[in-house]
Amino acid sequence: MSFPWARQYDPKNPFMRWMDEKLPLPRLVYNAVGAGYPVPRNLNYFWNFGVLAGLALVIQIVTGIVLAMHYAASGDIAFNSVEHIMRDVNSGWLFRYLHANGASLFFVAIYIHMFRGLYYGSYKPPREMVWLLGLVIYLLMMATAFMGYVLPWGQMSFWGAQVITGFFSAIPLVGEEIRVWLLGGYAPDGATLNRFFSLHYLLPFVIAGVVILHIWALHIPGSGNPAGIDVKGEQDTVPFHPYYTAKDGFGVGIFLILLAIMTFFLPNYLGHADNYIPANPLSTPAHIVPEWYFWPFYAILRAFTVDLILPAKLWGVLAMFASILLLFFLPWLDRSPVRSGNYRPQFRIWFWVLVLDVLILGWMGGLPPEEPYVMISQVATIYYFAHFLIILPIVSRIERPLPLPNSITEAILRPGKGEQQAPPGMGSEHQPGDPEPRPAGQEA
Helix, strand or coil, rough: CCCCCCCCCCCHHHHHHHHHHHHHHHHHHHHHHHCCCCEEEEHHHHHHHHHHHHHHHHHHHHHHHHHHCCCCCCCCCCHHHHHHHCCCCCCHHHHHHHHHHHHHHHHHHHHHHHHHHHCCCCCCCCCHHHHHHHHHHHHHHHHHHHHHCCCCCEHHHHHHHHHHHHHHHHCCCCHHHHHHHHHEEEEEEHHHHHHHHHHHHHHHHHHHHHHHHHHHHCCCCCCCCCCCCCCCCHHHHEEEEHHHHHHHHHHHHHHHHHHHHHHHCCCCCCHHHHHCCCCCCCCCCCCCCCHHHHHHHHHHHHHHCCCCCEEEHHHHHHHHHHHHHHHHHHHHHCCCCCCHHHHHHHHHHHHHHHHHHHHHHHHHCCCCCCCHHHHHHHHHHHHHHHHHHHHHHHHHHHHHCCECCCCCHHHHHHHCCCCCCCCCCCCCCCCCCCCCCCCCCCCC
């Protein structure tokens, strides 16, 4: 989006002027994350998590490169090479724990970022492409994380690869061929480690490329905002720098403190003890679970226990993939002209039910596949799909949204229900002669 009031890059230093003529990289940065990029003035701290996810990606790439220098992708010595990193490489334990816990915090940031988008309608026009590219990033993250979980070659790594890839064999005709292609053989072994290691090393750079496209797509319509309305003028925006660089800096500080706490005091809290036992194909763990950030989808996968036309195993695989692919159609499933959940009272109720449902799925995914956990997973799975396919389309058509403010400035100074209150003395009540709020639905 073109903002006529945006500050223009005007280098004073002769060298920077020469650089701007030959390679306008400083201008690109200035217009992307500097004073030349105006953003809505009412962004809250939930908008920090995109930057935090980017920081987590950088940490993963840097620590991953260091770890790759000492890791051996061989079934005979992969486990020992990880122990070598932990015990013999200078600060190897630090890089490994930063990498492992950084992955968890990366998913935390992404999940909050996604649910913020769901609540504030960031998937709605004109930002559909931003949402779709974000989902592509998420899928690449899941593939990268799964392959990274296999590399330590402990018991949970081996059996996680065995079980998860085994579900592909449920696909008719080509399932077994896909599984053999993924593993490089009929069971996880050295060939599996080689291909998983190469892809695990490559995909973060692919993710970084898609992140650039994600940011590029965002800069075309401009950033969304909690009010869900379009920018009306210069009074509705502030330069990204220094206002939001300072705000993001605060979030980065909190993020790094949490990462330090996890790395130094709780390094194995989110891991599994069985992964410190070398992989043994002849000894099956009592309870095979993936990493915690896969638990909701693992619960959906295990929720199907009855063969109905198709095998239950195949239903589980289809439902697991459908639970993610469904999000790609969200811009067209939710037809409400109002973006923000702050002005959609019925949507807001169902949104929090969805959050609770996903948390329940995550809880069930980490528990053994026995009753009553399987039954709870089945109920939660039914609601998950019903929310997007039934409830959301109906709510978007029958609900009566609250009146939208005329501008972002008005949303700040005279907030409606659910908005932040204006500071004392700013006149939060409607005064005679003030513009009336626009009826709901008038602002797309």
